[in-house]
Amino acid sequence: xxxxxYNPTTIQFGQGQIASISxxxxxxxxxxVLYGGGSIKKNGVYDQVEQALDGYTxxxxxxxxxxxxxxxxxKAVEQMRTSGLDFILAVGGGSxxxxxxYVAAAACYDGDGWDILIGKHTVTKALPIGAVLTLPATGxxxxxASVVSNKATLQKLPFMAPSVFPKFAVLDPDxxxxxxxxxxxxxxxxxxxxxxxxxxxxxxxxxxxxxxAETLLRTLVDLGNTIxxxxxxxxxxxxxxxxxxxxxxxxxxxxxxxxxxxxGHELTALYGVDHARSLAxxxxxxLKVQLDAKKAKLEQMGQKVxxxxxxxxxxxxxxxxxxxxxxxxxxxxxxxxHNESKEEAIEAVISQLEKNKMVALxxxxxxxxxxxxxxxxxxxxx
Amino acid sequence: xxxxxYNPTTIQFGQGQIASISxxxxxxxxxxVLYGGGSIKKNGVYDQVEQALDGYTxxxxxxxxxxxxxxxxxKAVEQMRTSGLDFILAVGGGSxxxxxxYVAAAACYDGDGWDILIGKHTVTKALPIGAVLTLPATGxxxxxASVVSNKATLQKLPFMAPSVFPKFAVLDPDxxxxxxxxxxxxxxxxxxxxxxxxxxxxxxxxxxxxxxAETLLRTLVDLGNTIxxxxxxxxxxxxxxxxxxxxxxxxxxxxxxxxxxxxGHELTALYGVDHARSLAxxxxxxLKVQLDAKKAKLEQMGQKVxxxxxxxxxxxxxxxxxxxxxxxxxxxxxxxxHNESKEEAIEAVISQLEKNKMVALxxxxxxxxxxxxxxxxxxxxx
Numbered sequence: 013x014x015x016x017x018y019n020p021t022t023i024q025f026g027q028g029q030i031a032s033i034s035x036x037x038x039x040x041x042x043x044x045v046l047y048g049g050g051s052i053k054k055n056g057v058y059d060q061v062e063q064a065l066d067g068y069t070x071x072x073x074x075x076x077x078x079x080x081x082x083x084x085x086x087k088a089v090e091q092m093r094t095s096g097l098d099f100i101l102a103v104g105g106g107s108x109x110x111x112x113x114y115v116a117a118a119a120c121y122d123g124d125g126w127d128i129l130i131g132k133h134t135v136t137k138a139l140p141i142g143a144v145l146t147l148p149a150t151g152x153x154x155x156x157a158s159v160v161s162n163k164a165t166l167q168k169l170p171f172m173a174p175s176v177f178p179k180f181a182v183l184d185p186d187x188x189x190x191x192x193x194x195x196x197x198x199x200x201x202x203x204x205x206x207x208x209x210x211x212x213x214x215x216x217x218x219x220x221x222x223x224x225a226e227t228l229l230r231t232l233v234d235l236g237n238t239i240x241x242x243x244x245x246x247x248x249x250x251x252x253x254x255x256x257x258x259x260x261x262x263x264x265x266x267x268x269x270x271x272x273x274x275x276g277h278e279l280t281a282l283y284g285v286d287h288a289r290s291l292a293x294x295x296x297x298x299l300k301v302q303l304d305a306k307k308a309k310l311e312q313m314g315q316k317v318x319x320x321x322x323x324x325x326x327x328x329x330x331x332x333x334x335x336x337x338x339x340x341x342x343x344x345x346x347x348x349x350h351n352e353s354k355e356e357a358i359e360a361v362i363s364q365l366e367k368n369k370m371v372a373l374x375x376x377x378x379x380x381x382x383x384x385x386x387x388x389x390x391x392x393x394x
Numbered sequence: 395x396x397x398x399x400y401n402p403t404t405i406q407f408g409q410g411q412i413a414s415i416s417x418x419x420x421x422x423x424x425x426x427v428l429y430g431g432g433s434i435k436k437n438g439v440y441d442q443v444e445q446a447l448d449g450y451t452x453x454x455x456x457x458x459x460x461x462x463x464x465x466x467x468x469k470a471v472e473q474m475r476t477s478g479l480d481f482i483l484a485v486g487g488g489s490x491x492x493x494x495x496y497v498a499a500a501a502c503y504d505g506d507g508w509d510i511l512i513g514k515h516t517v518t519k520a521l522p523i524g525a526v527l528t529l530p531a532t533g534x535x536x537x538x539a540s541v542v543s544n545k546a547t548l549q550k551l552p553f554m555a556p557s558v559f560p561k562f563a564v565l566d567p568d569x570x571x572x573x574x575x576x577x578x579x580x581x582x583x584x585x586x587x588x589x590x591x592x593x594x595x596x597x598x599x600x601x602x603x604x605x606x607a608e609t610l611l612r613t614l615v616d617l618g619n620t621i622x623x624x625x626x627x628x629x630x631x632x633x634x635x636x637x638x639x640x641x642x643x644x645x646x647x648x649x650x651x652x653x654x655x656x657x658g659h660e661l662t663a664l665y666g667v668d669h670a671r672s673l674a675x676x677x678x679x680x681l682k683v684q685l686d687a688k689k690a691k692l693e694q695m696g697q698k699v700x701x702x703x704x705x706x707x708x709x710x711x712x713x714x715x716x717x718x719x720x721x722x723x724x725x726x727x728x729x730x731x732h733n734e735s736k737e738e739a740i741e742a743v744i745s746q747l748e749k750n751k752m753v754a755l756x757x758x759x760x761x762x763x764x765x766x767x768x769x770x771x772x773x774x775x776x
Contacts, residue, residue: 013567013630014408019401025647026396217627219616220634223609231601245599248395252602252647261643265407265634 013218015265021154022180025252027244029182030060030144033101034067036180037142041099043070044092046112048104050074055190057146061103071095076104079161079168079280079287080111082126089118089125092139102143102178105195106150106202106287109143113158113176116141128171129160135173143181147191148251149199149288151206151258153181161281167368168281183255185247196239196250197341198288203254204232204337205291209270210263212299213375215308218266225262226316228253233317236341271373272298275384278364279347283357292343296335297391301383303327305376335394346394358388395600397647403536404562407634409626411564412442412526415483416449418562419524423481425452426474428494430486432456437572439528443485453477458486461543461550461662461669462493464508471500471507474521484525484560487577488532488584488669491525495540495558498523510553511542517555525563529573530633531581531670533588533640535563543663549750550663565637567629578621578632579723580670585636586614586719587673591652592645594681595757597690600648607644608698610635615699618723653755654680657766660743660750661729674725678717679773683765685709687758717776728776740770 024032037043043065052058073088091097092115102112116138118125127133143153152158156177161168188196211225231253235246242250256262275298276290285293299306307327314320314330323329335345348354362381365371373379379387406414419425427443434440455470473479474497484494498520500507509515525535534540538559543550570578593607613635617628624632638644657680658672667675681688689709696702696712705711717727730736744763747753755761761769 013634014411015405016414017405017407021400023397023399023646025399029396032398217631219613219631220609220638223612224606227602227605227609230605234601249599249601252395256602264405 013265017260017264018174019154019177019260021178021259023154023183023255024180025183027184027186029184030057031064033061033064033142033144033180033182037068037099037101039067041068041140042095042097043068043099043101044088044095044097044115045070045072045101045103046076046088046108046115047072047074048076048078048108051190052103052146055146055187057103057144057187061101061144065101070101071097076108076111078107079159080107080114081161081163082114082129083163085111085114085160086118086125088115092119098139100139100141102141103146105145105147106152109145109150109152109178110158110160112141112143113138113152113156114160116176117171117173126162129162129167129169135171135175138173138175141176141178143178145181145183145251146187147195147199148183148188148254149202151203151255153178153183154255154259159277166281166364168277169368181255183251185244185251188242188247188250196242197343198286199250199254200232200236200239200341201292201338201343202288203257204229205272205288205295206257207232207262208295209272210266210268212306212309212313213267213269214305215312216266221262221264221266222312224256226313228257228262229313229317233337236337239341267375269375271379274370274373275361275365275387278361282360282364289343292338292345293347293391293394294387296331296345297387298379299331299334300328300390301387302374302378305378344394345391347388347391348394354392358385361388395647399642399646400556401536401559401642403560403641405536405637406562406564409566409568411566412439413446415443415446415524415526415562415564419450419481419483421449423450423522424477424479425450425481425483426470426477426479426497427452427454427483427485428458428470428490428497429454429456430458430460430490433572434485434528437528437569439485439526439569443483443526447483453479458490458493460489461541462489462496463543463545464496464511465545467493467496467542468500468507470497474501480521482521482523484523485528487527487529488534491527491532491534491560492540492542494523494525495520495534495538496542498558499553499555508544511544511549511551517553517557520555520557523558523560525560527563527565527633528569529577529581530565530570530636531584533585533637535560535565536637536641541659548663548746550659551750563637565633567626567633570624570629570632578624579725580668581632581636582614582618582621582723583674583720583725584670585639586611587654587670587677588639589614589644590677591654592648592650594688594691594695595649595651596687597694598648603644603646603648604694606638608695610639610644611695611699615719618719621723649757651757653761656752656755657743657747657769660746664742664746665739671725674720674727675729675773675776676769678713678727678776679769680761681713681716682710682772683769684756684760687760726776727773729770729773730776736774740767743770
């Protein structure tokens with residue numbers, strides 16, 4: 013257990029907190045408000061942001077897509093340079109916030125922004141970012157990771173850099189009120205898998221990290237099971253749980269997996285599968301293929317999260333409980349629900365994984381392209 | 395649930411991490427190394443700090459006492475001014491780190507440093523602080539609170555200010571190896587009470603905070619019960635748990651009590667009772683006196699932390715389990731173990747509480763001096 017933990021993001025949590033951004037951005041900053049498809053103009057968030065930015069110099073850039081592309085984001089970089097803007101306020105979900113991190117870093121780099129994703133440029137400098145979260149799911153609002161897609165090359169790649177931690181993140185649970193059910197469900201599943209990626213590895217004598225992770229998983233299961241009755245308390249707990257799922261804390265000092273994410277990313281890049289839904293397809297199959305390596309932790313999860321009794325089949329029962337949890341939210345765990353030709357899809361994913369050097373995934377680098385193929389084969393059944 | 399959470403301290407966790415301070419303090423800083431009674435010169439910590447500071451301009455100030463006094467700390471402030479120092483490296487436990495926060499703030503204030511404690515001066519500026527923790531207990535290494543005593547007036551008072559958050563905290567579990575058993579035990583009890591102060595209030599639909607707090611409490615009970623067998627993993631878990639107990643996270647957005655601390659502080663200020671031991675005297679009695687208000691949460695704690703079965707007497711059984719936990723560590727829960735004349739001691743504490751305006755304590759401001767008197771009366775028996 014040797015690690016460094018750093019998370020400087022100020023969390024402004026609660027109803028009405030959007031107004032507080034005027035106390036968090038210096039008055040002389042010139043702000044780019046980055047947003048997505050425009051739902052913020054219908055649900056009142058944009059109006060609140062506009063009010064809070066009264067007195068600032070600011071411009072907007074809309075149209076950041078789910079799984080933000082460098083093609084779109086490079087236009088925002090251009091706008092920042094042309095207008096001399098020096099602060100990015102991301103108003104949206106994980107895609108907009110991930111996009112803001114790319115824009116913040118690319119604006120401080122003279123070369124091709126995509127260099128950041130392929131490891132040709134290491135980010136040490138970025139413009140300051142603030143976030144108004146509109147979709148609890150990714151935790152991007154208080155971490156320093158970003159995933160960006162490239163339409164031209166059909167790639168979806170991550171980067172991390174301490175300089176892109178948002179200075180602040182506003183978490184107002186009221187934003188959940190206007191979200192379509194599907195997006196709320198995606199948020200629950202996404203956060204659940206984030207916790208699993210940092211928890212379902214092997215036992216490590218880390219009772220604090222384990223207990224925190226189990227707390228988040230139990231809370232997400234409870235939220236999923238009561239999704240019909242969502243009220244102020246439900247929304248607040250989802251907002252906070254999704255944030256805690258990926259702010260770096262529960263992953264500090266323990267092994268992490270992330271193979272589900274890397275394989276899932278290819279399904280999204282190739283076929284546009286929703287991020288959360290790509291994870292639900294890959295994860296149960298991956299856990300079955302990795303059963304031996306993950307048995308002890310799956311058994312622990314079965315007891316602590318799902319309240320299962322010890323038995324010979326506990327590890328497998330836990331995987332079934334995870335799949336049943338997703339299915340209960342109408343999230344499919346089967347690859348064929350998304351693709352007509354499964355053989356073709358599997359070959360395409362394997363080929364992309366190799367191209368992106370995702371050839372030794374998981375906490376023990378045991379997931380080679382061949383293992384990924386077994387996982388995808390198994391994921392066909394779901 | 396409306397709150398702001400901010401904790402910018404970088405945690406450097408693990409064996410050998412003291413060496414990393416050279417990467418965390420800017421090279422042009424002039425450093426005051428603040429320390430306590432000199433144990434760091436015997437256990438190798440001082441040597442590691444000296445090595446890490448090679449190339450820096452630095453001086454030392456030793457002799458910060460347990461429950462640091464403004465009388466001593468003002469001399470460190472004077473030394474910083476005289477020598478033109480601009481960074482404080484606190485090498486010690488909670489007392490040294492609390493002391494560093496006072497020095498950092500007082501050095502930026504022209505008036506009497508004690509003004510900070512009595513609320514006459516609000517701290518908005520402080521010199522930067524780093525911490526090398528030598529005693530896991532208080533969590534002071536990654537929070538912005540400080541408690542300072544005044545020998546002349548027999549006062550022990552707290553202050554909080556975001557500007558005194560340490561920039562970094564080194565948590566090397568090896569420092570626990572050379573600690574006397576009594577100090578390790580104090581650390582376990584101190585951390586346990588810190589969690590309780592933020593957890594044992596009333597139910598608030600905050601499953602994440604509750605689950606995190608219960609994780610820390612269970613871990614501390616396990617650590618206490620295995621104190622004889624302490625090894626690398628044991629030490630690492632104590633170090634991390636004590637840190638998590640008071641870094642602001644589990645108290646975010648929930649009611650907090652702190653009456654045990656405020657009453658305990660007077661026992662320390664008047665009679666020199668160890669901080670942790672003052673808490674063990676006050677807390678069980680306080681919980682009994684506040685039984686109605688805290689019943690639901692005590693019952694939850696009994697089940698989740700001590701594994702007790704539901705029953706009519708569960709809340710009281712939980713208080714007994716807490717007291718038994720302390721007693722099992724040879725920590726007394728009785729006031730009379732520390733004072734010959736209990737009536738006199740109780741009157742003196744009540745009088746100090748009134749003088750320090752500690753007259754409406756607890757999560758509901760229900761603990762008046764009269765209630766404090768009932769608590770202390772009950773604490774005589776232990």
